[in-house]
Amino acid sequence: MAMEVLEKELEKLKDTAQLSNSLANVDKIIDLLTAARSEVERANDPHVTSLTLTKLQNPVQRGLDAVLDDLKVVHKGQVKFGKALEKALTTDKDTKGSLPEDHDPMAQHPTLINRAIAMHLLREGQFGVASAFIAEAQPQRPQSSISQLQSQLSPLSPSSVTSPTSPRSPEPYESHLTPMDELSALQSETLQSSFAEMYSILSSLKERKLLPAINWARSNCAELEARGSNLEFELCKLQFIWLFKGPSVNGLPDTPENGRLGALYYARENFGRFQHRHIREIQQLSCAMVYASNLPASPYRSIFDIAMAFDEVAASFTREFCSLLGLSAESPLYVAATAGAIALPQLMKFLNKVKGKNTEWTTTQEMAFETRLPKSMVYHSIFVCPVSKEQTTAENPPVILPCGHVLARESLQRISKGSRYKCPYCPNEGSVKDAKEIIL
């Protein structure tokens, strides 16, 4: 709402307050002056000269005043817009107070931040920006080594690789180097070429080409299986359906390798390896063959509805690819910055309250106020002891009583009498040594 008002104000400002509006008046003065000049030159007579010059005084003065008036309009517009802006920015009750600029723990870790940014840029596929960034964020070194590093970095565009590259297992990016060395290590090709491969496969997926992804999944099937991922089967299944739909949908040439026949052939070639695990789904897919003529009315229509399938499979491919690199699918920098934006109003509200009370804004370990983040941003189980209302930590872990209730260890020690306790949540009693530490 506030922005709509502001947008209107801005339109008004742009319509009226234009410095260029004053140019016409400047031109008029120049015309006056040039006219007077030619008059003086033409007559070449002291009398005419003095007359012309005298007559020139007032119009020029007035002209200049007019230019200044034009500028005043601009100024007025700016003042008005400035007020509208302040109003728009202060209407939200949450937005009072200033940004907490005097507390900046991040300032001490520029290299860590630079490393995080470099990795973010690489994983976003911004290879050009990443290499510029790494070069600039690098501490000064001899010119030769920089150019040497630069030459190693030929920016790879994901779309330039169209043929499926020979799939190779991404090497987990493991490093025991200092952050600065690591920044230069990012310069090295490993991570970048891994992400280049990922983007090349993703762009194939976007073009509805599944084979590069299937090849990748196949050559990494051992790792994927250990992760409990069905990616390879999901991809093969989609390929089957894609072929099944035939040339009218998939736009592939009308050959025996396409259409129902092609799908059947593909299934025979590829589904064998999934038989023990996915037999049910394979059965469904083969049964669907029978209904081929009127699939939309068959019980199998949901399987063959692939409107979202390519996007979904691309998402799970990204996730698996990144986790094989030892990285999360979503850029941590993005998640952290978004969480930061969500949490900032609370932080500011808190700071405004404690301002002037000379209190530190945090304890050393724990924040002093609760920040509510969206559920999708809760990554760990958080256990708050119902007795002490404290979060459990490695030093004070959660323990489970034989009755199934969970407390923090310190709370249990506090409520126990000698070696016996009574559960605060049910009538059970027991011995403290029967409480077992658990990992949530």
Add this chain to the structure above:
Amino acid sequence: MADFDKTNRENHLLLDTHVPVPDPPSSYHLATTPDLADTPCSSLQQDHPLLRIPLELLRKNFRSAHFELEKDKKNVVETLKETATRAVNNEPPPTEDVLKSLDAIIARMRGVKRKLAASADEEQRLYRHETARVRHLAEIYAMHTTDDVKYEVWSRTRLDRMLVDYMLRQGYGDSAQSLARERGIEDLVDVKTFEQMAQIRDSLRNGSVTEALAWCTAGDTKKELRKMDSNLEFMLRYQQYIELVRPYTPAKLSEAIKHAQRFLHPYRETHAAEVRQACGLLAVPPHRAASYPAYAALYAPQRWEALAELFVATHNRLLSLPSIPLLHLALTSGLSALKTPACHSAEGAHRQSAEGRANVASLASVCPVCSRELNDLARSVPYAHHTTSHVEHDLVLLPNGRAYGRERLDDYARKAGLLDGQVKDLRTGEVFSEERLKKVYIT
């Protein structure tokens, strides 16, 4: 007793509805599937500078245009008057002289036009920026939850903005420009402003005050600086003085004294101590300064870095830019909001390395604080405060002391192709039979 058990169970049920169910770890768009009570626009405070900067620059642009115009107007009017007066005098000057001064006036007016046109161009550029920014923020105002599909796109643009801002402040101009170009957000970032700033800052670091002084005295900046009680100009003049004393040759010393009379003397009341020290400096050549710490500090090369910092701070204050990068703010508040005691514990470390080897199912959505990118950085912030537990509602305990949601265990067992009635630890990979699971009650 039976009744008690019943109420107890009901309580659990009741509580269960309050305990958030962690998303099934299939969601790729981690950050965009929240249901959040706060509307996204309550997080706009950090974006206020975005709208303010173009306006500040517009004002500055206007003031310098106005300043120049006033100056030129005075000059034109006076010259014209003088020429006219001379023409009507008893001894009129030859026509050529009149033409000459008329030409000068015309040239001056052409200059006025040129300057105004340049200011008008700048004005157009700033209008474009402000329009783009108002629209950009209007988008988030139009969203009511962070669930909105458009929120992710918007939030990514915000991150890009913060990155460009960070890069510009760090002086990584090329990276900033190419990122802004790639993402098409040139109107949302202030590359030009920061580049000018970086140039002046770097010239200070290289031991030159000329550029900074020019900035201080250009247009009406001087007036603005006085309004905000800035001592930047004084510090620059002071440094100039020190540099004149440093060679310690008679010629330079007398130049230094003249400089002090002209530029330092006016500050004798506001900066009494410094001005007195400046006089004292004349008696202490650099090679003898070591025994006088106060004077040694004046000769110290570190002063240049301090001047550069002072300039940046003054520049940012003048344009009401935040003094620290927004990225720092977002990371400070975001990392601590996300951080849990587990993130830096031994268990967290184990989890992290385990994921590195990619041999466990683990939690597919990896915590950003535990990620290699941010783990070290997050050490400097405290962990989030929670008053309620956030665990899966169907927790069961495995015999090895680890608890997981039942649904997730079953899901994983199915994917791993286990026999019926078996489950597999999501982290360690141990297989247990169902009978050995134990229900966990979280109150």
